[in-house]
Amino acid sequence: MKVERVHPKLSLQSPITAMDLPGTERRLVLQVNGHVSTFDNRDDVEAMDLALDINEVNQTKNPDELFAAARDLTLHPNFESNGYLYVVWSIRPHDVEGGTRVSRFQMELPSKREIANAGSSDSPDLALPRIDPDSRLDLLSYPSGDHIGASLNFGPDGFLYITTGDGSLPFPPDVNKTAQNIGDLRGSVLRIDVNQTSQAADGTKLPYRIPDDNPFVDVEGARREIYAIGLRNGFRAAFDPATDDLWVADVGWEKCEMVHRIVPGGNHGWSLYEGPHPVDLEQTPGPGTVILPEVVFPRSESQSITGGVFVPPAAFDSSDNLALSEQYLCGCFMNGNVWSIDTQSKSKTGQPPVPRKIASTGLKIIDFFVSEQGPIPEVLLVDYAGGLYRLVVNESVDDSLAFPQHLSETGLFADTTSLVPNPGVVAYQPVATMFRDGIRTLRVFGVPSQEPINPVRNRYLPGTVFANTLVRDVLDSKGTPKTIRLETQVLSYDGLNWNPTTFAWNEAQTDATLVPAMGATKKFRVDDPIWGPRDWEHRFYPRDVCITCHNVANPGAASLVPENLRDATGPGSWSELAEAGHLVAAKVKAGHEMVDPADEDQSLEQRARSYLHSNCAHCHRPAGGATSKMDLRHIKPLKQTALINVPAVQGDFGLGADTLVVDPGHPERSALVYRVATGGPGKMPRVGCSAVDLEGAKLLWDWVESMSPHQEVKAVAVSDEETNQTLQAMLLWQKLSRVSPEKAKDVVADVLNQAAFSHSPVVLGLLQPWIDPSQRTLLVGDSPDADALLALEGNAQRGLQWFYESAASQCRQCHRIGGLGKELGPSLAGISKRRTRAEILRGIIDPSAKIEPEWQSHTLLTVDGDLVAGRILREDNDVVVVQQADGTQTTLHSEDIEVRKPNQQSLMPAGLLSAMTPQEVADLLEFLMQTNEAGELPVAD
Structure with missing residues (x-):
């Protein structure tokens, strides 16, 4: 599907939600600044009419309060008769008691007479809806904070449901432990009756009534408004019209995004767990067994989930094959993807619902709404960047078939043999680039018109293309060196999305x-x-891996920034490209110029910061997708990078519980240095290289060592063998990296033969560069020893984390289990009931040895010469629907298919274990053996 802009002339500033205004032909929009406005539902509308400024209303009443933001708005079911609307809004700063408010206002809709007389000289605004600022009634409040939710929904029972967040900043998570505390309104779903008033236990009058069947009405110390607990930041909710169940999108912390089916009185996990992942099991849990989310999105797929609406039956043409009727839609604020979820799948199949990506919009999706003002219902998206969009069926049967199949067809190069660019395509060369296992790069970009692009402001023209050709020295069959091109990576902008493709x-x-x-x-x-x-x-x-870096937080080419080309004259400089009309002129702030990390004439700090920017900052930046709070962009002052004296929250790898990211003066204790130096657990960067960048790691070691220590040297406990071994390995690594390769190999061979030396993956990872590649036992490699792998004892919880978190894990790209992964292959839930441990392992090692008929793929040749390979999902007399290996679906007309042939090769590739350690394989097998047939994972009470 795709999106179309509606009301293109309308200027919106950070809209939060929008909806049709019942009884009128107008729409209502709430902006983050507290403005409630209405406008005519016409495509050519150019202006809105302000109905209420919540900030102004509050300033009149409380001039000392600082307005923060409006979060959501909903209308009373009887809005046309009573005019009631409800808003969630908050004030600054954090943790102000009562700083988040749910307030009721009353709107006056114009009468038919007023509408008829509108526009007269005496009453030009008679037909405009008006909100009485004095009608404000604060229903309830809870402390302000960072994650406050919130969503407002009237249920089928007529009660108002309110989602609240835990109120915390991201670090540390749920600092006030609110989400498991039934005595606190935060981190919960609330349920109140706004049509009646009542009396609180202390005798004060409440402007609402608490329903008698709320789960905690009789629990001492509980807030009786609470309907369910354990949410981090419930953001947008919807009721399933088929079951009346409430579905809530819950913004995750570090590992995943979640969609919950809310259970009355249920404990939905946070902050004991984030989805299936333990977070803080030491805290006092709230009542009830933890209920896992119905759907979990890895952070590689979604970084900030936004719910959600259920699609009306008549919303889309019944002839399309999307089958979206009555399905739940949710989206991602960060990457703009939209998914549909069949909420009834568990009752139909016994399996958890499978999210299906139906659109890549590139929008900052902050809300959805259904409009019924036209001839058929429409689903609309609210874009926080400032627009409203209609979700429509894409008329193209298969866009992938129209995409160039060869680099020569892209129009980038006049001659691909000599790699001569076409006019309008220009070369550039950054000062600092990523380490890529000895690969060099040739970079060009193309702009589709005479107007320059502005990478500094993330302003690009549709049709902008970047191309990066990877070149490496290899040996031919006779052992003679030669330089070849490996691949050309192309990144194209369609006006909304950055689309990565690769040509070999x-x-x-x-x-x-x-x-x-x-x-x-x-x-x-x-x-x-x-x-x-x-x-x-x-x-x-x-x-999908490319998109994890080239997302809304890091659009375009990460290398094309002024500080990395510098404002100097000469070929390929920023000034030259700006003078030629390709780039907007830009000045680089003094001291922000990047340098070549290998240039020893430059300062250690400049070299190290340039290295971190080019290798790490595409993820380690605000909203870049990394799970730490580091910001490694070169333009950030060092004290703002969250590097120095910051706890290493992603693991200490045996360095000690108080390990820091950078421990000044002590590189051997710094997690940053370890992770760049190792080829084992925790290796960074995860993408782009397989070998350890010894020169880069040495640079970081020297930089950290040159810093003045900020604290006393920590004593290493003699009894802590693991810590001693890791530190010894770090110190040994430092010595090995400074001597000749031959001497280093001899030292490592001698060390590995010492019985007292640890052979743990952490230690072996640090020594990996000097272990013969054919002798390395750290990774399984291309020839797995099945018997040896089966003999290892595995850990199911570690296996879950590898399946879900590891950058090397490809299982979830095709298989689902316990709400995780995709449905391109058979579900792995309850696989132990169908296969033995040995059969599972053999199926991974040689997936083509046995292919179940329903999962066999076919190759189809059309009369136009197009080849389509994949699994046949559905066919009838008219069409054949094929699911390809990347999950996309292609619909072919039966009459256009000339040849159809079953494939003997599984869609599941061989060699998936090669990048895993033997222990990781054992853990994965144990994880698969412990899941039940419903896909439920073992979770502690």
């Missing part, structure tokens, strides 16, 4: 072919600087 170069180096969306691998012979000639595998990354 042919042997003749004359052209490159489009790589499947799921990626690929290819082996080459290279001259390793430590081990000499050896085989090396190059990975063409899946497009």
Whole structure:
């Protein structure tokens, strides 16, 4: 599906929610600044009419209060007769008691006579809806904070349901422990009757009544308004018209985004858990067994979930194959994707609902609403960036077939053999670039018109394209060195989304072919600087991996920033490109210029900061998708990067419980240095390279070592063997990185033969560069020893975390289990009932040995010569629907299919274990063996 802008001439500033205004032909919008406005529902409408300014109303009553934001608005079911509307809004600062308010206002709708007389000289505004500022009635309040929710929904029972957040900043999570506290309104779903008043226990009058069947009305110390607990930041909710169940989208913390089916009195987990992941099990839990979310999105797929509406039956043309009727829609504020969820799937199949991505909008989706003012219902999206959009069926049967299949067809190059760009496509060369296993890059970008782009302000023209050709020295069949192009990565902008694609170069180096969306691998012979000639595998990354970096927080090419080209004259400089009309002129602030990390004439700090920017800052920046709060952009002052003396919350890897990201003066104790130095657990960067960047890690070591210590050197407990071993390995790594490769290999061989030395993955990861690639036991490799893997004891909880979190995990790209993953292959839930441990392992090692008929793929050739490969989902006399390996669905007309052939090769690729440690494989197998048939994961009470 796709989106179309409605009311394109209307200027909105940070809209929060919008809706049709019953009894009129107007719409209402709430903006974050507290403005409630209405406007005519016409495509050519250019202006809104302000009905209420909540900030102004509050300033009149409480001039000392500082307005923060409006969060949601809903209308009373009897709005046309009583004019009641309800708003959630808050004041600053954090943790102000009563700083978040749910207030009722009354709107006066114009009469028919007023509408008829509107526009006269005596009463020009008679037909405009008006909100009486004196009608404000504060229903209830809770402390202000960062995550305050909130969503307002009237249920089928006529009661008002309110979602609240835990009120905390991201770090530390749920600092006030509100979400498990039934004596606190935060982190919950509330339920009140706004049609009646009542008396509180202390005798004060309440402007609402608490329903008698609320779950905690008889529990001592509980807030009786609470309907369910355990939410982090419930943001947008909807009632299922088929069951009256309330579905809430819940913004996650570090690992996932969640969608809950709310259970009365239910404990939905936070902050004991984030979805299935333990967070803080030491706190006092609230009542009830933890209820897992119905749907969990990994952070690689969604970074800030927004619910949600149920699609009316007549909303979309019944001829389309999307089958969206009565399904729940939710979206992502960060990447603009939209998913549909069949909330009835568990009752139909016994399996958890499977989210299906139906659109990539590129919008900052803050809300959905259904409009019924036209001939058929429409689903609309509210874009926080300032617009309203209609969700419509894409008329194109399959866009992927129209996309260029070869680099020569993209229009970027006049001659792909010599890589000569076409006019309008220009080369640029950053000062600092990513480490890519010895790969070099050739970069160009193209702008579709004479108007320059402005990467500094993230302003790009539709049709802007970046292309990055990866070049490496390899050995031919005779061992002779030669330089080849491996791939060209293309990033194109369609006006909403950045779309990544990859083209793999042919042997003749004359052209490159489009790589499947799921990626690929290819082996080459290279001259390793430590081990000499050896085989090396190059990975063409899946497009979903590319999107984790090229998202709304980091659009365009991460390398094209003024500080990385510098404002200097000469070929490829920012000034030259600006003078030629390709870029907007920009000045670089003194001291912010990036340098080549290998340039020893530059300062250690400049080199290290440039290295961190080019290798890490595409994720480690605000909303970049990383799970830490670091901001490693070069423009940020060091004290604002969250590097120095900040606890390493993502794991200490044996360095000690009080490990810091950067411990000044002590690189051997710094998690940052460890993670760049290791080839094992916790390796960074996760994407782009397989080898350890020894020069980069040495640079970071020297930089941290040059810092003045900020604290006393921590004593290492002699009894703490793991900590001693890790620190010893770090210190040994430092020595090995400074000597010749031959000497380092001899030292490591001797150390590994010492019985007292640890052979843990952490230690072996640090020594990996000097262990013969053919002898490394850290990774399973391409020839797994099934018997040895089956003999290892696994841990189910670690296996869950690997399945869900690891960048190397590809299982969830095709399989679902316990609400996780996708449905491109069979569900793994309850697989232990169908297969033994050994059968599961053999199925992973050789997936094509046995293919169940319903999961067999086919190759179809159309009369136009197009090849489509995938699993046949549905076919009748007219069409065949094919699900391809990347999850996309292609509909072909039966009469257009010339050849149809079953494939003997599984859609599941071989070699999935090669990048795993043996222990990770054992943990994964144990995880798969412990899940039940409903896909439920073992969770403690």
